[in-house]
Amino acid sequence: MLHDLALTSPLLILLFAALFTLVVDPFLPSTTEARSFWGRFGAGTSAMAILACAMLWKHGGNEMHTVAFGYHLSASPMSLFFTALVAMSAMLTHLSSPKYLVEQGSSYGEYYALLHFATFGMAVMVSSESLLSLFIGLEIMSMSIYVLVAFKRTSAASVEAGMKYFIMGSVASAFLLYGMAFLFGMSGGTSFIEIQRALAMPKPGQGGWLHLAVLMTMAAFLFKVAAVPFHMWTPDAYEGAPTPITGFMSSGVKVAAFGAFLKILYAALAGVGMSELHLPMATMLATFGVVTMTVGNLLALTQKSVKRMLAYSAIAHAGYLLLGCVASVPDGTLGAPYAVPTGAVPFYLVGYAVASLAAFAALSTVGSGGEELTGEAQLVGMGRRYPFAGAVLGLAMISLAGVPPTLGFFGKLQLLRDVLAVENGKYLPHVIILVLNSLVSAYYYLRVTVFVYMRPEGRTEREYVREPSLTWAMGIAMAALLIIGMLPYRAMTMAQTAGAGVRTAVASRHVAHELPAKAEPAAAAQK
Amino acid sequence: MPTELLLFYALGAGAVLSTAAMLLPTTGRSPIHAALLLIVSFFFLAGLYALLSAHLLSILQIIVYAGAIMVLFTFVIMLLNLSPDEIREPKISYAKMLGGGVALFVFGKLLNGIGLAASAAKAVDLTQHDTFGTVKEVGHMMYSTFMVPFELVSVLLLVAAVGAVVLAKKNLAYVDRPVPSPAEEFKTEGHAAGDGEAAAGHGGHH
Amino acid sequence: MTAIPLGHILTLAALLFSLGLVGVLTRRNVLIMLMSVEVMLNAVNLTLVGFSRYNAWTEGHVLAFFIIAVAAAEAAVGLALVLSVFRLKQTTYIDDLRLLKR
Numbered sequence: 086m087l088h089d090l091a092l093t094s095p096l097l098i099l100l101f102a103a104l105f106t107l108v109v110d111p112f113l114p115s116t117t118e119a120r121s122f123w124g125r126f127g128a129g130t131s132a133m134a135i136l137a138c139a140m141l142w143k144h145g146g147n148e149m150h151t152v153a154f155g156y157h158l159s160a161s162p163m164s165l166f167f168t169a170l171v172a173m174s175a176m177l178t179h180l181s182s183p184k185y186l187v188e189q190g191s192s193y194g195e196y197y198a199l200l201h202f203a204t205f206g207m208a209v210m211v212s213s214e215s216l217l218s219l220f221i222g223l224e225i226m227s228m229s230i231y232v233l234v235a236f237k238r239t240s241a242a243s244v245e246a247g248m249k250y251f252i253m254g255s256v257a258s259a260f261l262l263y264g265m266a267f268l269f270g271m272s273g274g275t276s277f278i279e280i281q282r283a284l285a286m287p288k289p290g291q292g293g294w295l296h297l298a299v300l301m302t303m304a305a306f307l308f309k310v311a312a313v314p315f316h317m318w319t320p321d322a323y324e325g326a327p328t329p330i331t332g333f334m335s336s337g338v339k340v341a342a343f344g345a346f347l348k349i350l351y352a353a354l355a356g357v358g359m360s361e362l363h364l365p366m367a368t369m370l371a372t373f374g375v376v377t378m379t380v381g382n383l384l385a386l387t388q389k390s391v392k393r394m395l396a397y398s399a400i401a402h403a404g405y406l407l408l409g410c411v412a413s414v415p416d417g418t419l420g421a422p423y424a425v426p427t428g429a430v431p432f433y434l435v436g437y438a439v440a441s442l443a444a445f446a447a448l449s450t451v452g453s454g455g456e457e458l459t460g461e462a463q464l465v466g467m468g469r470r471y472p473f474a475g476a477v478l479g480l481a482m483i484s485l486a487g488v489p490p491t492l493g494f495f496g497k498l499q500l501l502r503d504v505l506a507v508e509n510g511k512y513l514p515h516v517i518i519l520v521l522n523s524l525v526s527a528y529y530y531l532r533v534t535v536f537v538y539m540r541p542e543g544r545t546e547r548e549y550v551r552e553p554s555l556t557w558a559m560g561i562a563m564a565a566l567l568i569i570g571m572l573p574y575r576a577m578t579m580a581q582t583a584g585a586g587v588r589t590a591v592a593s594r595h596v597a598h599e600l601p602a603k604a605e606p607a608a609a610a611q612k
Numbered sequence: 613m614p615t616e617l618l619l620f621y622a623l624g625a626g627a628v629l630s631t632a633a634m635l636l637p638t639t640g641r642s643p644i645h646a647a648l649l650l651i652v653s654f655f656f657l658a659g660l661y662a663l664l665s666a667h668l669l670s671i672l673q674i675i676v677y678a679g680a681i682m683v684l685f686t687f688v689i690m691l692l693n694l695s696p697d698e699i700r701e702p703k704i705s706y707a708k709m710l711g712g713g714v715a716l717f718v719f720g721k722l723l724n725g726i727g728l729a730a731s732a733a734k735a736v737d738l739t740q741h742d743t744f745g746t747v748k749e750v751g752h753m754m755y756s757t758f759m760v761p762f763e764l765v766s767v768l769l770l771v772a773a774v775g776a777v778v779l780a781k782k783n784l785a786y787v788d789r790p791v792p793s794p795a796e797e798f799k800t801e802g803h804a805a806g807d808g809e810a811a812a813g814h815g816g817h818h
Numbered sequence: 819m820t821a822i823p824l825g826h827i828l829t830l831a832a833l834l835f836s837l838g839l840v841g842v843l844t845r846r847n848v849l850i851m852l853m854s855v856e857v858m859l860n861a862v863n864l865t866l867v868g869f870s871r872y873n874a875w876t877e878g879h880v881l882a883f884f885i886i887a888v889a890a891a892e893a894a895v896g897l898a899l900v901l902s903v904f905r906l907k908q909t910t911y912i913d914d915l916r917l918l919k920r
Contacts, residue, residue, distance in 0.1 A: 100767065107774065157760040195778045202771045209764060217881060221764040224888050225771055228895050232775035235899060241906045245915040247779075248899045252851055252912070255892050256842055259858035262885060263835060266862050267725075270869040274877060297725035614821040624830045631834060631857055634850075635841045643849040643910070650853050657860055664827070664871040669863070669882050676886050681856065681893045688897045689849060692904050700846075700911065711843025719836035726828045735824070736874040745870075750879045758880050765887045772891035776898035782905075 092141065092160040095134040095168050096208045099175075102130035103201030110194030120183045123197040124554050127179030131172045131204065138169040152591045156276040157218045158209070162586030166431055166579065167211035167344035174337035174438050175204040180558035181446040182329040184550050189327060191237045199236075200333070203229035207341035214589060215276040216265045216353065219345055223261070223309075226341060227254050230334060234326040246325025249318040257308030257315075264301030267294045268353070277353040278592045284354065285596070299354060299366060306349070309342040310403040313377040320384075323396030331392060332445025335399040336438035343406055343434060347426050350410060351587045367411040367507075371515050378404025378522045385529050390460050394529060395444060398485060401526060402437050405500060406430055408515055412503035417585055418593050425587050428580030429503040435569065435576060436496035440484040443562035447478035450550045468538040471549040477559040479534045484566055486530035487523050492570040497523065499577060619663055627656035642699050647685045654678040665738060666745045827868035835861035848903070848910050852896045859889045 090097065106123060113119040142165045152159045179200060186192040202225060209222030231254065235247025269275060271291050272283030287295065304315075311319040323331050354366075381401030388394035409430040416423035450471060451463060468475030484493035501519065504512050569576050588596075634640040634649035654677045661670035743749045754762055834857060841854025863882040870878030904910060 154760040155757060193778070195774055198774065199771070199778070202767070202774075205767070206771075215761075217758070217761045217884065218764060221761055221768060221884065221888070224891065225764065225768045228768065228771045228775055228891060231895055231899065232771075232778055235779055235902060238779070238902060239906075244779075244899070244902050244906055248848065248903050248915060249912075251896055251899055252842070252848070252855075255852075255855045255896065256839075256858070258888070258892075259835075259838070259855060259862065262859065262862045263865070266865040266869070266881075269866060269875075269878060269881060273873060273875050275881065293725035293727065297722065300721070616821045620822045620826065624826075628830070628833055628837070631837050634853065634857075635837060635845065637845075640850065643847060646850050646853055650856065653857070654860070657864065660830075660864065661867055663822070664867050666867045666870065666879055666882070669867060669879055669886075672883065672886055673863075676890060677856075677860070681890055684893055684897060685849070685853065688900060691901070692910065694910065708844040712840060715836050715839040715843055718839055719832060722832035722836065723829065726825060726832060735872045738871075738874060741874050744874055744876065745879055749876050750883065753876050754880050754883065757877075758884075761884060765884055768891050769887065772894045776894045779895070779898035780901045 089154050093154070093158055093212070094141070095137040095165075095172065096158070096205060096212060098130055098134045098137060099172070099201055099205040099208055102127065103198050103205060106194060106198040106201060110198070113194070117183070117187050117192070120187065120192045120194070120197075121552075121554060123194055124179050124183035127197050127200060128176045128554070128557075130201070131176035131179060134172040134204075134208070135169045135176070138165045138172070141165055142169075152214060152589050156278060157215050158212050159214045159589045160212070161589045162583045163344070163348065163431075164212035166583035167340060168208045170340045170344075170431075170434060170438060171204055171207040171211065171337045174333060174340060174442060175200060177442040177446060177558045177562055178329050178333040178337070180554045180561070181332070181442075181449055182327075184552040184555055185327065185329055185449040186236075188550060189237055190239065191327075193236075196233065196236055199229045199233055203233065203333070204337065207337055210341045211344035211348070213345070213348070214278075214352075214592070215274075216268065216280070216349070217275040219348070220258075220261060220265065223341075223345065224258065226338065227258070230330075230338060233330045234322055234334075236330065237327055240325070242325040243327065244325075246322045250322035253308065253315070253318050253322075257305045260301045260308070261305035264298045264305065267298035267301070270294055271298070277348070277588075278595050280353045281592065281596060302349060302354070303366070303369070306342060306346045307373060307407075310339060310346070310407070311400050312373050312403055312407060313380050313400070316377070316380070316400050319400060320393050320396040323399065324390065324393045328392065328445055328449040331395070332442050332449075335395065335441045335445070339399065339403065339406070340434050340438055343410070343430055347410065347430060347584075347587060351413070351424060351426055352589075352592065371408050371411050371512055374404045374407030374410075375515050375518050376404070377401070377407060378519065380404075382522050382525045386525065388529075389462075391448060391464065391533055394533075395441065395448075398526065398530070399441070401522065402485075404522075405497070405519060406433060406437075408504055408512070408519060409433055409500045411512065412500070412507055414585075416588065416593070419588075419597055423588075423596070426584040427499075427503040428577055428582075428584045429500045431583045432573075432577055432580035433496035433500050435580070436484060436492035436566075439562055439565045439569075440481045440491075440493055443477050443559060443566060444481035444485070446555060446558045446562060447474045447481065450474045450555060462536070464533065464536045465539045467549070471551070473556065474549065474559060475537045477563050479537055480563060480566055482530040482534050484570070486527040488527070490570060492566050492573065495570065495573040495577070616663065620660070623656050623659040623663065627653050627660065630656065642696075643689045643694070644686065647682060647689060650685075651678050651682045654682065668745060668747050668750045824868060824872050827871075828865060831861045831864040831868065833861075834858075834864065846911050846913050848900050848912055851912065852893065852900070855896075856889055856893065859885055859892075 141160050142162065179197065182196065186196060206222045206225030206229060210219055210226060213219035213222055231247050231251045234250050235244045237243035265275065268280050271294055272279045284295065308315040323334060326334065378401045381397050381404055385394050385397035385401060388397060412427045412429045413424040414427055416425050467478065484491040487493045487497040501516055505516055630649050630653035634646045634653065640646040640649055654673060658670045658673040661673055738744050838854045838857035838861060841857065842851050845851055845854065863885055866878040866882045869875065900910060907914060
């Protein structure tokens with residue numbers, strides 16, 4: 086029991102931070118100082134969660150005990166890597182929120198509690214070892230995010246965005262549940278181990294159910310990561326939400342969704358290797374990825390509002406990541422048909438999350454006094470009047486575009502390399518389209534940089550929001566972009582370890598133990 | 613035809629028909645009619661659960677779904693106080709036709725996927741297992757194997773409660789505008805208290 | 819033994835799920851869209867109950883219980899959103915929410 090609590094300590098830190106904020110806030114005076122205290126408190130507790138992840142990562146040698154609380158949660162390398170990443174997104178969001186909310190007139194303590202809850206939900210999602218806890222984590226995250234999107238209560242745009250996002254998200258949840266129900270019907274359980282076992286030894290005639298389960302689950306996650314057939318309302322949600330929350334949605338939510346998706350794909354569904362699912366699942370993923378990135382980039386080209394442009398760019402990045410999901414290598418301990426993801430997606434997510442958080446933190450310096458000013462024209466002069474924010478925004482754009490010496494470039498490079506390595510370049514056409522897409526995207530990213538450094542010609546002085554914790558947020562993001570960008574190898578190795586740790590040691594042992602029994606399916610029938 | 617099967621078809625037809633009636637633009641045009649039809653459909657489903665030996669779920673379906681969730685729906689519909697001219701005549705559009713097509717496609721896929729395997733399945737005999745689906749058995753499993761998800765669901769419900777209060781309460785601690793000066797703050801606090809909002813349960817800054 | 823074939827239960831659930839999907843995709847009133855989502859969740863529950871009955875798996879009932887809890891949470895947040903939209907725009911129709919469309 087104590088051991089379980091230690092393994093889930095990052096999650097518990099986040100949960101207690103949320104409860105503490107919720108309970109103590111009513112007793113604090115409703116002043117700006119109290120709110121910025123919650124911002125700093127949130128950043129501090131998120132940093133503690135990251136620290137807990139780091140300690141568990143370091144002492145994770147005793148692999149036997151990485152499954153906590155009876156196969157519902159785990160502290161596998163994958164779980165820890167993604168938990169640290171969502172906590173990092175939360176930390177920067179906490180720091181960049183207080184001043185923005187005061188300016189927008191909706192500075193309430195509940196915001197920080199909900200932000201913690203959302204992070205907790207994400208951490209549960211990426212640490213789960215069963216579909217049920219994954220789903221509940223997803224719901225905790227989604228509920229908090231719906232409310233946070235609509236948090237500017239007096240702004241019709243914000244509330245509308247929340248409503249649309251809610252309807253889209255709850256349909257996605259229903260699909261995920263239906264897929265789960267079929268997986269349950271085949272395995273009698275929801276833990277990844279049970280599902281893997283059931284799929285390894287399918288009973289006759291269950292192919293149809295498996296087919297449905299895979300399709301439904303995939304549809305749900307395509308919804309969640311805003312891939313193309315389901316992308317309609319995403320830009321609305323991104324544009325209407327408070328700017329720090331938009332940053333959180335494009336970093337934390339994406340990280341959590343892809344972490345959970347990788348777990349479902351590799352630890353549960355593709356326990357027997359993607360090709361053996363009687364479904365061209367990998368091909369479907371790659372195709373969706375290519376369509377998503379192309380549509381996202383083409384729509385991003387025409388946007389005038391930087392916030393909305395970043396929403397479409399988030400769709401495009403979801404496309405790159407979907408293609409990255411097919412990059413796999415054979416499992417180190419179990420061998421051939423069992424695959425694990427490479428470090429491509431985790432590493433790409435680091436660069437993408439940091440860059441988009443930096444961009445949105447810099448953007449939230451522009452609006453003041455209840456207005457949102459995120460049009461391109463309004464950025465003119467930023468590089469001169471507020472050089473630091475301008476530099477952060479410029480650097481973020483360069484990294485998102487994937488220009489060579491940045492983190493975004495290394496992320497894309499590794500993604501390309503790993504996808505090309507799959508089945509001797511089976512995905513070469515997809516990779517070529519990805520490269521072309523990157524070139525197109527460079528145009529609209531760099532256009533923002535040009536606007537930032539354009540000479541303000543006879544324009545009125547614009548006020549920028551300047552505040553210490555916002556500066557900290559931008560500083561941390563910028564430092565992460567530069568430092569990891571210059572020394573990417575350590576982060577790459579960690580991402581590799583995370584990918585290889587998608588299946589907990591216990592699960593691998595189970596599978597290895599049952600492999601010889603594959604010959605007699607009768608043994609599988611007993612539950 | 614055995615009684616059990618007959619009952620299944622009757623309840624199933626009831627559930628499908630009341631749901632369809634809820635969705636039809638004629639019978640389910642106003643939200644309150646739709647809500648009432650949905651409650652009817654939930655009762656049929658509760659009957660189906662009982663028929664399938666899910667005793668606890670059958671009761672929960674009535675208490676929680678028909679009793680709590682749908683009452684919340686009807687309560688909100690009453691609260692909105694929609695006037696009849698706000699309820700629109702439904703129009704047929706390409707988007708809707710596309711939506712219907714998508715749903716039909718999903719249904720086809722589902723039928724195709726379900727058909728083959730299910731016909732071969734044989735049910736377990738429950739005569740040896742007469743506690744199946746009772747409060748005792750479900751409860752035991754819920755608090756042992758499923759303890760962690762159970763705790764997580766409690767967090768989810770807390771989030772939903774906080775979220776609903778944040779969104780739906782008319783005035784939070786101070787009216788939605790930048791942090792006021794102490795004097796102003798005093799005024800708005802008085803206003804919020806006078807609004808009779810205390811019942812909403814927000815642990816406000818009083 | 820039960821006389822109800824599993825295929826019939828699953829087909830009924832699939833029909834309800836598709837009806838719910840029709841509702842979300844074709845109705846324009848937000849309240850009815852939310853109710854349609856509830857129908858979809860109920861269809862999932864029926865599927866779970868059917869599987870549980872056939873294999874005497876109590877786990878399915880526990881899952882269905884959790885789904886009911888999730889549905890309650892969704893209804894609370896969804897209706898709160900409907901209320902706050904209505905307060906600002908006096909509408910319950912999704913077509914009227916086009917402030918953000920360009």
